[in-house]
Amino acid sequence: MNITIRAAIVCLLSISSLQAAERRIDSDQGFEQFTTSKSVKRLDIYSATDTRAIKPIIEAFARRHPYIDVRYNEYESTTLYNGLTSGKITGADVVLSSAMDLQVKLVNDGHARTLNIPESIDLPEWSHWRNEAFGFTFEPVVIAYNKASFKDTPVPSSHESLVDALRNDPERYYEKVGSYDIRLSGAGYFFATHDTVVSSISGRILESLARASSHTYCCTSDMLDDLVEGKLALAYNVLGSYALARARKDDRIGVIMPEDYTLVMSRIALVPKQTDNFAAAQAFIRFLLSKEGQQIIASKSNLIALRPEVTGPSSIAAISEKRQLRFHPIKIGLPVMTFQDEMKRERFIREWSQLFDARAP
């Protein structure tokens, strides 16, 4: 009886402390941190995911596990990878990142622990590797556009038609196209390289983008900002989750999922070897993949849930809107490491730079 009452009180306390969840910026270390509660066990989540996007799921987990004190630390994905491999970052219990290639390399190089995920959690074949790396989102790589710029003409609906449009209508697109600067963005590099794996016209896409003197960006959000302001007419290979979320709020923006193929990436969760709280870390990842966790992602976050059976504004069903789409999920596994090869990377960036540095000033 005593225990039950105490548990109930702790529960109440944690919920109230949640509501007052403290949020602060630690500018010295360049990462953002917030804490859900102060309890017995501590779970440190190191993540390269926008804090706002991930917050609902972490709060829900903390509510389920009031004894776990969840700390969330946001990093840039490369910094996180380098810190974990060099040993400069310690104390991580869970690592979340959209850099699939880097996450897979962490697993391959023996930095991750094997998890026991129950059979009942039914995951797509492509979304996990070795019981160490688990994708938990389904994020198409899309074309976003400013609706006003396309009042009089159809928006290119495939990679093929984008190349044609850039060639046939150069005035419309000149300096009005945005794409990732693959030297600044891991995600941009990842999308560009996977275009070469899936499509035979990837080279022509890059050439056309360069010829149109497209602007290059570090982040999807900057491109979306410029789209809203009309600085850009179209942004190529942006993160679908962010673009769709923005489009839901702002009807000046439209989103195209290319008909020929739509690359799909997944944020990957893993538990690093260095964890000192394995049980809590595993519980968090189970929750992330559970129907409950996925439902929270689909209904409350800006990310898109991985499991097709959940419903909500950011579920697979909602984003495809009954259209026949050719989703091409990038399988989590060895091959994504290919473009992390030093020499391959150097060569790809060199060729990319030669194209884009030749743009008219």
Place this chain on the structure above:
Amino acid sequence: MLGVLLVLSAGIWQYANRTADISYDRLLTGSALAIIERIRSRNGQVEVDLPYAALDILSLAPDDKVYYVVSGPDKQYLTGYRDFPSPERYTPSASPVFYNTDYLNEPIRAVVVSKRLDDPGVSGWVEVRIGQSRNARNSLSNEILLGEIAVLVLVITLALASLAFGINRTLSPLNQLSRTLRERRADEMGPLPDTDIKEVKPLIASIDQYRTRLQSNLDMMQVFIADASHQIRTALSSVQAQLDMAEMEHDKDKLQNRLALIRNQHRKLTRLTSQLLTHALVAHRRDTNQFQPVKLDTLLSAILTSEVRDHADSSIEFNYSNTQRDLTIDADPVSLRECLRNLIDNAIKYGPENNSITLGIDVEAEQVKIFVEDQGPGIPDEMLQRAVLRFERIETGKNTLGSGLGLAIVNTVTEAHGGQLHLSNRQPQGLRVELVLPRRRI
């Protein structure tokens, strides 16, 4: 059986490992060749454009980690995992070389392949080393191992079961037979029930044959005993009658006559009793197996000496024929002496007054023949076969009591020594009886 299973399992384990290695080594080779093909020189620099297929091929082993390193001429590092180990003692060669190593605390199966680059400004061997963790190999080899062992256990179990079934089935007629024999009354003599099993038929035939022989022996023994008791009684009552009459006889001459008759009857009775006792003796000695090394020369000389002494007053001539003075065989000297004395006595009994009897030994490789020859009338040729039978089976008839017992003794002794009896007629007259004994255990 467990030992066999273990030995076979060890063999299968070897085989399973080799098969798994061969399968996945092909993937490794494919991957290494795909990489090495993409090594080029460009402006005097060696470059490799890692093909997507290289890692894609290896992801056919879905849970395995992969490490690789590419190096240029003079072992110059190009790309990959800088400290990935090389095989010991490697000479660059275009054919793949496989090796086992450890990397990042995991056992790794690796391959190294080299290629000679001879481009302007760049010349030398470039090398690709690529390794893979062993999960897929281990699970394939375990799968093969378990599958094969399951088959093996199944086969062994089936073999044992069918063996047990077969043995049971084969032996069931024997069980049936022993039950039948157990339940039979001792005097029930008909043949045993027939069987369908070919292998058991001879056994049943032998048992039947044996029983027939035993029965006829028993029958003969019964006749013999009845006959013997009749003769003993007759002799005894005859002696009794002669004694009674002698008591009332007052004439001295007639009394002498009576006494002579009584002595004659008594001698017959003594001989009969002695032979009965002798027969009992040899039968007992046969059953108790009293064999010992016997120097035949000594034995035969002694018999002959005693015969000569017993018949010193007759005109019978005794001869001895033996060239093997030192021949020793394994035999029962007592039975053998009784047997030979009986043969000699027979020769005397049926021979002429001036008989010539020869006792001798013929030695052959495997056999010793002890023979007794006489100059009596012999046996008509057509009767010889019957006579042997007569020796072997105690067929007694009236008036042949003495020789009947004598033959029984001869027969028992011959049998006890594992020998045979041969009868033949001599030219111009006479009979030769041979005791053919095996030469053994000397």
